[in-house]
Amino acid sequence: MGATLDWYGCATYRLTVDDTVIFLDAYIDRVPGAAGPQPPVVADDIDRCDWIVVGHSHFDHLWGAERIAANTGATIIGSHETVRVMESAGVPMRQLMPVAGGERVALADGLSVSIYPSLHSCVWSHKGMHPADEVCLGDLWLTHQERQARFAGLFDHIGSLGEATREHLRVSDQKPRGDGHSLVFLFDTPEGSLLYQDTSGHWSGIVRDLRPDVAIIAAAGRGNVDGEPIQGSLAQFVARQASLLRPQRVILSHHDDWLPGFSIDTDTAPIREELSRWLPRCELAEPGYLDGYPVFAGL
Numbered sequence: 429m430g431a432t433l434d435w436y437g438c439a440t441y442r443l444t445v446d447d448t449v450i451f452l453d454a455y456i457d458r459v460p461g462a463a464g465p466q467p468p469v470v471a472d473d474i475d476r477c478d479w480i481v482v483g484h485s486h487f488d489h490l491w492g493a494e495r496i497a498a499n500t501g502a503t504i505i506g507s508h509e510t511v512r513v514m515e516s517a518g519v520p521m522r523q524l525m526p527v528a529g530g531e532r533v534a535l536a537d538g539l540s541v542s543i544y545p546s547l548h549s550c551v552w553s554h555k556g557m558h559p560a561d562e563v564c565l566g567d568l569w570l571t572h573q574e575r576q577a578r579f580a581g582l583f584d585h586i587g588s589l590g591e592a593t594r595e596h597l598r599v600s601d602q603k604p605r606g607d608g609h610s611l612v613f614l615f616d617t618p619e620g621s622l623l624y625q626d627t628s629g630h631w632s633g634i635v636r637d638l639r640p641d642v643a644i645i646a647a648a649g650r651g652n653v654d655g656e657p658i659q660g661s662l663a664q665f666v667a668r669q670a671s672l673l674r675p676q677r678v679i680l681s682h683h684d685d686w687l688p689g690f691s692i693d694t695d696t697a698p699i700r701e702e703l704s705r706w707l708p709r710c711e712l713a714e715p716g717y718l719d720g721y722p723v724f725a726g727l
C-alpha cells in the first residue's frame with residue numbers, strides 16, 4: 429500500500445507509510461463552528477501513532493500532541509521549545525526528541541525525516557487573513573519590538589471574537605514562548621519524498637536546495653521571505669516557494685476556516701493560477717478532510 433495523507437484541518441495531517449503512522453502537527457480539537465472533519469474528531473480519538481512532528485509551538489499546531497503521545501506512546505519531534513512545553517504538559521522525555529534543523533531521524537526501515545530551519549509567517553502584520561490574491565505591501569524593516577507590539581494587538585482581536593473562541597484560547601494555551609522556532613520536515617519514503625511546512629515562511633537559501641517530489645506548503649496569512657513580509661500576495665508566496673522547491677505536486681495546509689473571525693475559507697483558485705504561471709508542470713492537489721489521499725500516486 430502506498431503512502432497516504434489524511435487532513436484533519438488547519439495544518440494537521442496524518443501521514444501513513446506502510447505500518448508507520450506519523451502526525452504532522454497535532455491540532456485536532458476545534459472551536460465550535462470551525463471547519464474540519466465531520467463529525468468532529470478530537471485528539472483523544474487518535475489511538476494509533478508512532479511519531480508526531482511539530483512545525484512550531486503555537487496552539488494551532490502543538491495543542492493535542494500531549495494527548496496523542498499519552499494515548500499512543502508516540503514520540504514527538506519538535507523544537508526545544510516544543511519539547512519544553514510538552515514536558516510541562518506531562519510527556520516523558522523518552523517520548524520527546526528536540527531538534528533545531530540539520531538532523532535526519534530514522535522513523536522506520538527505509539523511512540526517515542530530515543529537519544530544516546524555517547520561518548513563521550508575518551502574523552504580526554495583520555489581524556484577519558487576507559484573500560489569497562490580495563497584494564500586501566510595506567511593513568518592512570520593523571524591529572522585533574515593533575513586531576511584538578503588533579502581535580499583542582492581534583491577540584486582543586482574537587479575544588474579542590466571542591465566548592466560545594475565548595474559552596478555546598484559554599484551554600489550548602500551553603504558554604509557549606513565541607513560536608519556539610519554525611521547522612520544515614522532508615520525509616524520505618520508499619515511494620518518494622514529501623516536504624511538510626505548517627506556516628507560510630521560508631529561508632530561500634534553504635528551500636532552494638531541497639527537491640521534494642511532493643510539497644505541503646502552508647497558505648495562511650502574510651508570507652515571510654528571509655525574515656521580511658512578502659511584497660505581494662499569499663498566492664505569490666506559495667508559487668514562489670514552489671518554484672524554489674520544484675515539486676511535481678503541491679498540497680496546501682492551514683488554508684481552511686479553522687478559527688472563524690480570524691481565519692477564512694481560502695479561495696484556492698488564485699493559488700492554482702499563480703502556481704500554473706510559475707511552475708506549469710506542477711499539480712495542485714486539494715484533498716478533503718480524512719481523504720486517505722495517495723501522496724505519490726501517478727507521479
Ligand SMILES: [Zn+2]
Nearest residue numbers: 484486607627
Ligand atoms: Zn503559528
